[in-house]
Amino acid sequence: MNAPDRFERFVVPEGVRKISLEKDTKITNAATFTLQREDHTVGNLIRMQLLRDKEVTFAGYKFPHPLDYHIFIKVQTRGKKSPREVMDDALTDLCDEFEDIKSKFQGEVRRMRSSSSGFL
Amino acid sequence: MGSDSKTVRTSKKQRADQAASADQPGQLPEHLQNQQQYMTCGDNLNYNVSIGNSAHLFSALGIDNSWSHKKFQRDLRVAMKWVKGNDMEFDIIGIDPAIANALRRILISEIPTVAIEHVYMVQNTSIIACEVLSHRLGLVPVLVDPDLLKDKLVKSGQLVWLPNGSEMPEETNCRFASSQSSLLGAEGARLVHDDILLAKMRPGQEIVLEAHCIRGIGAEHAKWSPVATAWYRLQPEVVILEPIVGSKADSLAQICPGLFTVEGSGPSRRAVAGNARQHEKQLEKVRRMSGEEEWSEHLQLRKRKDHFIFTIESTGILPPHQLFLRSLDQLAAKCDKLLEHL
Numbered sequence: 001m002n003a004p005d006r007f008e009r010f011v012v013p014e015g016v017r018k019i020s021l022e023k024d025t026k027i028t029n030a031a032t033f034t035l036q037r038e039d040h041t042v043g044n045l046i047r048m049q050l051l052r053d054k055e056v057t058f059a060g061y062k063f064p065h066p067l068d069y070h071i072f073i074k075v076q077t078r079g080k081k082s083p084r085e086v087m088d089d090a091l092t093d094l095c096d097e098f099e100d101i102k103s104k105f106q107g108e109v110r111r112m113r114s115s116s117s118g119f120l
Numbered sequence: 121m122g123s124d125s126k127t128v129r130t131s132k133k134q135r136a137d138q139a140a141s142a143d144q145p146g147q148l149p150e151h152l153q154n155q156q157q158y159m160t161c162g163d164n165l166n167y168n169v170s171i172g173n174s175a176h177l178f179s180a181l182g183i184d185n186s187w188s189h190k191k192f193q194r195d196l197r198v199a200m201k202w203v204k205g206n207d208m209e210f211d212i213i214g215i216d217p218a219i220a221n222a223l224r225r226i227l228i229s230e231i232p233t234v235a236i237e238h239v240y241m242v243q244n245t246s247i248i249a250c251e252v253l254s255h256r257l258g259l260v261p262v263l264v265d266p267d268l269l270k271d272k273l274v275k276s277g278q279l280v281w282l283p284n285g286s287e288m289p290e291e292t293n294c295r296f297a298s299s300q301s302s303l304l305g306a307e308g309a310r311l312v313h314d315d316i317l318l319a320k321m322r323p324g325q326e327i328v329l330e331a332h333c334i335r336g337i338g339a340e341h342a343k344w345s346p347v348a349t350a351w352y353r354l355q356p357e358v359v360i361l362e363p364i365v366g367s368k369a370d371s372l373a374q375i376c377p378g379l380f381t382v383e384g385s386g387p388s389r390r391a392v393a394g395n396a397r398q399h400e401k402q403l404e405k406v407r408r409m410s411g412e413e414e415w416s417e418h419l420q421l422r423k424r425k426d427h428f429i430f431t432i433e434s435t436g437i438l439p440p441h442q443l444f445l446r447s448l449d450q451l452a453a454k455c456d457k458l459l460e461h462l
Contacts, residue, residue, distance in 0.1 A: 006340045018461040041225040048218035052187030054175045091459045098452040104198040
């Protein structure tokens with residue numbers, strides 16, 4: 001009866017930003033990002049990519065509740081780059097990685113297609 | 121006493137080796153490299169399970185562990201293993217588990233397909249309840265290209281004057297203005313499988329219904345999941361730590377036929393480990409043996425932490441290789457969207 005609509009899991013409500021940033025008031029060069037309508041899929045991915053950055057001293061994510069459809073990502077940097085910049089870098093790097101995987105995978109599909117006739 | 125001094129000497133040598141290799145920039149000492157690369161399967165516990173992916177992990181050794189696009193491109197390998205009908209297996213080597221897991225999660229719950237969503241029951245006198253039958257219908261894979269039902273842009277120029285006035289439908293509010301054959305082509309929509317049992321009926325019973333399909337994703341309901349399953353595992357490896365020679369080699373080859381073979385003849389014959397992946401049924405035996413006193417010094421089962429063996433079993437709506445490409449696109453689109461709003 002009071003069940004939330006199923007689409008609430010993936011439709012960002014009106015007037016809410018997909019990704020927002022709040023600076024930490026007590027720690028320098030630290031900020032918390034709130035990502036709307038995302039879960040472990042993206043949270044863990046971004047955390048991993050942020051940690052690989054030399055400028056990042058801390059990165060972690062939290063999926064507070066399975067019925068709250070947002071995640072928090074906390075980042076602290078050394079100071080040369082702002083949390084927003086390292087986030088930007090991480091997302092760009094991830095896109096590059098997917099592009100690489102895609103092109104290599106397509107190469108394999110072509111190889112399979114030419115070697116066996118049963119392949120679509 | 122003799123053996124004691126020997127161990128001291130080897131450990132000194134080891135330390136010297138480690139120091140020497142640590143002196144070269146960018147080169148991890150061998151034991152750390154193994155820890156980074158492999159998870160060791162003990163008889164009742166796995167070791168070195170965690171992934172060291174922090175850029176500062178080895179800064180004390182003067183080694184940079186940060187990510188670079190060049191390094192990623194150099195190490196990345198993809199290898200297709202087999203495709204059988206709707207199933208496919210392929211390897212991705214050189215990626216982080218976070219990426220592998222994100223792709224798996226997307227495959228299961230975020231690739232759109234078409235499934236039955238509304239069922240209008242006209243008559244049902246059979247033993248199976250309407251709601252149960254409707255649920256069963258929802259789970260039947262429907263062979264329609266989900267891209268055909270994507271949201272389309274409507275522009276003001278597309279508004280058409282209806283000379284004959286209103287053509288509003290009456291009952292379900294779901295009548296289509298034009299025939300769908302123009303959308304789906306001559307083949308039309310059909311089911312992937314024609315032989316899925318939905319209900320059984322006694323004489324005189326009847327079921328009359330109309331079902332409406334809509335496009336959706338597995339996150340909303342599992343019926344829209346395009347895969348039966350999608351999973352990954354790590355590449356297993358069997359290592360012989362200390363040479364196994366003589367009759368011990370024979371007995372090992374007998375315990376795990378195929379996985380271990382005996383090379384050479386006479387007392388110096390020794391056991392050789394084959395490709396672990398081709399003898400997967402025997403790997404648990406090796407794991408157990410690696411904890412036994414007789415074999416613990418000789419055998420080790422380990423798994424490569426960056427070598428993922430992906431298996432995708434499609435429901436038949438889309439071919440598995442396309443599913444994987446779509447999951448990559450989906451993930452890239454997610455990152456793009458975040459970048460755009462950042």
